[in-house]
Amino acid sequence: MSATAFAPTGEEVITRAIEVKPETSTPDYRSADEFREYYEIPRTATEIIQGSFKRIALQFPDELLHDSVPIYRHLKSDLEAAAGSEAAPELYVLADTSYGRFDSLDNEVAAQHVDADLIVHHGHACMSKTYRMPVIYVFGKKTLDVEDCVSKLAECISSKDQPKRVVLRHDVAYSHVAGHVINRLRGALPGVTIEYSRIPLRLDPSPHKPNAVAPSSEATLANTEDGDGADAFDQDNNPLILYIGGESLGLTNLLMTHASSEVYSYNPETRSTRLESGRANRLLMRRYATVQKARDADVFGILVGTLGVASYLPLISHLRSLLSRSRKKSYTISVGKLNPAKLANFMEIECFVLVACPENSLIESKEFMKPIVTPFELEIALKSEQSWTGKYVLDFERLLAEHDNEVPEETADQREDDSEDPDQPIFSTITGKYRTARRFGGADADSPQVEGGTPSAVVLRNQDNTVATLSDSAAAEFLQSRSFRGLETRLGEDAPSVLEQGRSGIARGYANDKAE
Incomplete structure (x- = not known):
């Protein structure tokens, strides 16, 4: 019987083979020049040299791991040609993604293990503001039929009653053609105001405001090329949103954060458009x-x-x-x-x-x-x-x-x-019953005191060698409710055993096993 999900073996983790499924929209490279152009090797090398970075960490999602070695070699060659083999910056490929497959920011800690001063993130990214070090983004250049995309999105807009505002959003992998698409849309729909905000290719921590955040998936709509877009979130002036890309977490978040706006998506792989707004209500109901x-x-x-x-x-x-x-x-x-x-x-x-x-x-x-x-x-x-x-x-x-x-x-x-009865039961819509809420903390919390006179959730064992029940510690309360609380010490209750020679060897055949 195989190990369950709650008790995996260490050997399984080490020997497990990772199935990597390359991006279906990634082109079949016919030459090294096409490969370098897709992953923007010259631009990356130029920014590294101009920024005087010395140690660079390269991050890849699972679906791009098959290209990590060629990217490393091409980038290393360009850096050595520009700065010399001895003065060329050092490159490191990050081995894993600690939290999310799209989040380059979580690997800042892994990058600090090699004293890196720059992260080059390849593939999809959430575009959140960095906290510790700058990040250069290489999204890749997925193919897009601009003519088909513009014609079908324009048809979606024409079917509506002349919307006041239209905002274009897209997956980051189509940033290289977004300018062309927005120009064609504005030419095809001269009477419609179409707003668009470019996605930055590099994010740097602010030296004055270390907690400042770059425009996110929500705030991007308010920063457009045609104006400040200050009323982007007005309930009475919700824009029509056009999205270019397939099913993704980015599209899901867009629907959640703009549930009051109509969202039309164009899938470049299937070359089809559909109204996505109907999904928002179902998503919000599940979250509710x-x-x-x-x-x-x-x-x-x-x-x-x-x-x-x-x-x-x-x-x-x-x-x-x-x-x-x-x-x-x-x-x-x-x-x-x-x-x-x-x-x-x-x-x-x-x-x-x-x-x-x-x-x-x-x-x-x-x-x-x-x-x-x-x-x-x-x-x-x-x-x-x-x-x-x-x-x-x-x-x-x-x-x-x-x-x-x-x-x-x-x-x-x-x-x-202000309440007459602080222990008044609360009705639960999940169970359909009344319950009494537990309260923790507060000035009236009956917390035991330890040495020094300060309350603490961790106290010494009492005379019976059991953990005292604490009214302000959920962990201690849960421990007391369990039937097994750890091995019993039984100090002074059992006589000491006689020392004996133990077994030797491995479990499948100890040296002193008796033959049956």
């Missing part, structure tokens, strides 16, 4: 059900899903403060790339909050035993009134900005003071 599960939770785990996205540390601090004010217990956990086996080890946690880049924030896998929500969904779940307008936010900076501008809600202690 997850929010209701979070409302029933009293113990939360804050999952650190990124170590490179700017503002992730202030956001974690904000979540801790938010949970503390609501008298919820929180644990901060860094587990790397998520899987059900890792999270199943934290049985006392009732709901997880994932702090990750926008394209890795939505987790809807049914394999996880406990619900996983985004920071925005947590804010909704902790509100006293169950109200959700359909607005959805994934950007860290926008979440923090809205929190700074809003009027602070009354704390849990204030609500309890």
Whole structure:
């Protein structure tokens, strides 16, 4: 019987073969020049030399690993030709992606292990602002039939009642032809205002504002070439959005964050268009059900899903403060790339909050035993009134900005003071029953004292060698509820055993085994 998902063997991890499926839209290179042009080798080498970078980390998603060695060789050759073999910068290929397959920012930590001063990310990227070091993006140049794309998108626009504003979005792999597409669309639809924001090919940490964030998938609509687009998010002036690309997490996030706008997509592989907006309601309904599960939770785990996205540390601090004010217990956990086996080890946690880049924030896998929500969904779940307008936010900076501008809600202690019965049962829409919420922290928390007079969730064992039950520790409460709490010491209860010669050899045949 093979090992289950919750008990994998170490040998299986080492010997497991990784199935790499190359991108179907990646061209079949007929020459080295086509390969160099697709991966923009000359541009990458030029930016490295001009930036005086000395140690460069190259990152590839799984589907581009088959091209990592040729890219390394071509780039190394160009750098040696420009700077000389002895003065050429050193190149390193990052071995894995710790958190998400599209997130180059999480590998900033891996890049720091070799003292790299630059990351060159190949393939799709979430385009979140870097936290520690600059990143050069090489998206690749996927093929696109511009004429067919423009004609079918123009047909979608013409079928509507002359929309006020149209915004063009696309997968990052079509950045090289986006300018051509926008010019053709404006020529084909002279009476329609079409807005577009270019995707940068390089992101640098701000020296003055280390937590400043570049335009994300939400904020990009507000920064256009035709104007400032200040009313991009007005409820009464929602733009019609055109998206070029196939099924992806980027498209899903676009539908979630702009549920009130109509979104038409063009798939370059199938050369077909379709209305995507109908999916947004179903996506929001599923997320709303997850929010209701979070409302029933009293113990939360804050999952650190990124170590490179700017503002992730202030956001974690904000979540801790938010949970503390609501008298919820929180644990901060860094587990790397998520899987059900890792999270199943934290049985006392009732709901997880994932702090990750926008394209890795939505987790809807049914394999996880406990619900996983985004920071925005947590804010909704902790509100006293169950109200959700359909607005959805994934950007860290926008979440923090809205929190700074809003009027602070009354704390849990204030609500309890105004309430006649602080232990009043709460109705759960998931179970259909009333429940009594557990409260942690606060001035009246009955926490035991340790040496020094400060409260702590970790105390010494008592006279019976058992862990004392703590009213403010969810982990200790869960441990007391378990039938097995670890091996018993039984000090002074058992007589010492006589020393004997043990077995020698390996398990399949010890040296002193008796033949049957």
